[in-house]
Amino acid sequence: MLQSRVSDLAHRAALKFGEKTALTLPGLRSLSFREIDDLAGRMAGAFAARGLKAGDRIVLHLPNGWQWVVAYHAIARLGGVVVPANFLLSAEEVSYIVEDSEATALIVPAERRASFKTRAQVYTLGEAPEAEELTRLLDGDYMLPVERNPEDLFTIGYTSGTTGRPKGATMSHEGLFASLSGTATIHVRHEGDAVLTSLPFPHVYGNIVMNATFLVGSRLITTPRFDAAEALRLIGEEKATLFEGVPTMFYQMLAHPSIGDADLSSLTRCTVGGQTMPTAKINAVTSRFGCPLLELWGMTEVAGPAVTHSPYWSPRPGSIGLPMPGFETRIADLEDSSRDSAPGAAGELMVRGTMVTKGYWRNEVATKETINAQGWLATGDIARADKDGFIFIVDRKKDMIITAGYNVYPAELEQVIAMHPSVAMVAVAGTADEEKGEIAQAFVVPHRNAVLSEEDLIAHCRKHLASYKIPRKVIFVEDLPKNSTGKILRRSLREAQASV
Known part of the structure; x- marks a missing residue:
């Protein structure tokens, strides 16, 4: 019977889909559902033989690839708690996640092993004399998934930390499922x-x-x-x-x-x-x-x-x-x-339900600031x-711009500017202004070979926006700053302008 848990997800898939291809890494390798189950089972067995157990937090810091998928499902079937760390994070950022989550183990590529000084067990992908190779873990005894309850903690996802240190959002098996x-x-x-x-x-x-x-x-x-x-x-x-x-x-x-x-x-x-x-x-x-x-x-x-x-x-x-x-x-x-906004009016989106975090890892203050007594986040x-x-x-x-007392939403301006056929990408951010408090600035990446001027875009905006919403300056750039998931960082644009 299908259960709301991730611990046996790969194993159930192997039983149902067998030799069907599950994962393709173009030009490198393909794996079937049965092969992934076998690799994850043997890796989980090797983890258990080295003392890792259900409930242990294990930080997974690898690039997309078969190793990430296998390690993830090995931790899951062991009953461990997956703590994912984006591969583009620095060693300092990952080390913070390791310490804050009180991780028992850390999985990293061999070339990054020397960057980490931690009490956690460290497992690497390639050659490293001071640590085990990840590939050796594939020689463990095959392990079936341990029994887990849907409400058990399964993963801790760390926020991007744009307003301070990242916080670890806890998630149960049933929440993710x-x-x-x-x-x-x-x-x-x-x-x-x-x-x-x-x-x-x-x-x-x-x-x-x-x-x-x-x-x-x-x-x-x-x-x-x-x-x-x-x-x-x-x-x-x-x-x-x-x-x-x-x-x-x-x-x-x-x-x-x-x-x-x-x-x-x-x-x-x-x-x-x-x-x-x-x-x-x-x-x-x-x-x-x-x-x-x-x-x-x-x-x-x-x-x-x-x-x-x-x-x-x-x-x-x-x-x-x-x-x-x-x-x-x-x-x-x-x-x-505590009140709903008027029908059709803008307000803050509040959410509640099984998939909402039960709280931030050992951070009761942040939990109470974000989730109210009725469970609304x-x-x-x-x-x-x-x-x-x-x-x-x-x-x-937090991105809303208040100019001369009016609320200006960057996304609305971006919608209009993106309508111009010569605009490939755009981001709008606020900057301080003595008279109005804040004004909007547009950062624009033009299409290749496009002829585009600030005057053109300002005139375009005047056709679609109230006068107080029109950006006061257009800055042409070759690219826009992004985080590790590809999200455009307006905050970085604001900070860059503030330092000029």
Whole structure:
């Protein structure tokens, strides 16, 4: 019987899908469901022989690849707690996660072993005289999944730390499984799918994409890092039916010269999350890719996607969709979160349900600041809902610009600027102003060979925006700062301007 737990997910997939290919690493290796189960079982056995046990926190710091997938499911079947650490994090950042989570073990590539001084056991991927090779772990005795309860702690996901030290959001087996099963159901994932993604597996979005393979029996095609030309090529070469990414990945593919010759005919839908995406770019993707682009919303504190669209619903560009089953949402008044905002008015998105974290790891103060007594988690996103309940993210609460007493949402300005045919990417951030308090500035990446001026864009904005919303300055740049998951960092733009 299907249980709401991740500990036996890979094993159940092996029993059901056997020799069917589960994972493809283009040009490197492919593994079947049975092979992954065997490798994870032997690695779990080796972990157990070295003293690791159920409940131990184990930090997983590897790039996307078969080793990450096998190690993840080895920890799961051992009954351990997976603590994912994005591969682009520095050694200092990973060390903080190791210490804060009180991890028993750390898994890293051999070339990074020397960067870590820790009391935790360290397992490496390649040669390292002072530590065990990860490959030796594959010689352990095969271990069946241990029995775990759905409510047991399974993973601790650390936030990006944009407002201080990262916090570890705890997640149970059933919490993660709720996002996994809901995403698979609403996106109509199935055994015939070939899913292409470069989303980092440690991120909640990438993690759900990876685990959906084991739930439905689809084939996952992944690369360690995203490259627009390679992604366009692989969609055609691997006959991908589903491409999953963040907005910047789609922007880069739309702007790449090879898109004119790309074979995208196998795609039946794409998904996008992690950040709001201008409707002009959404429409451009659906037109060029020839399939629906399903927007979704989630966060570290809710285990993965929690609000999204079905490919069978009528398109609503700009909306993140409807809540998944068992997941509650409400739009709270910005001045008093105990009250709902007026119908159609913007307010803070509040969420509650099985997939919401029960709290931050050994941080009661942060937990109480974020989750109220009724179990509602304050997301920090400003949103509104239409008459049918579809949710639209207006912006991040902390990114709102207050200019001369008016609230200006960067995402609204980005929507308008992205409509200009010469704009490839745009981000809007506030900067201090003596007269108005703050003013909006637009940072624009033009399309290749485009002729575009600040005057052109200001005039374009005047056609669509109230005068107080128009950016007071346009700065042309070659690229925009992004975090390890590809999300554009407005905060970095603000800080860069403040230091000038």
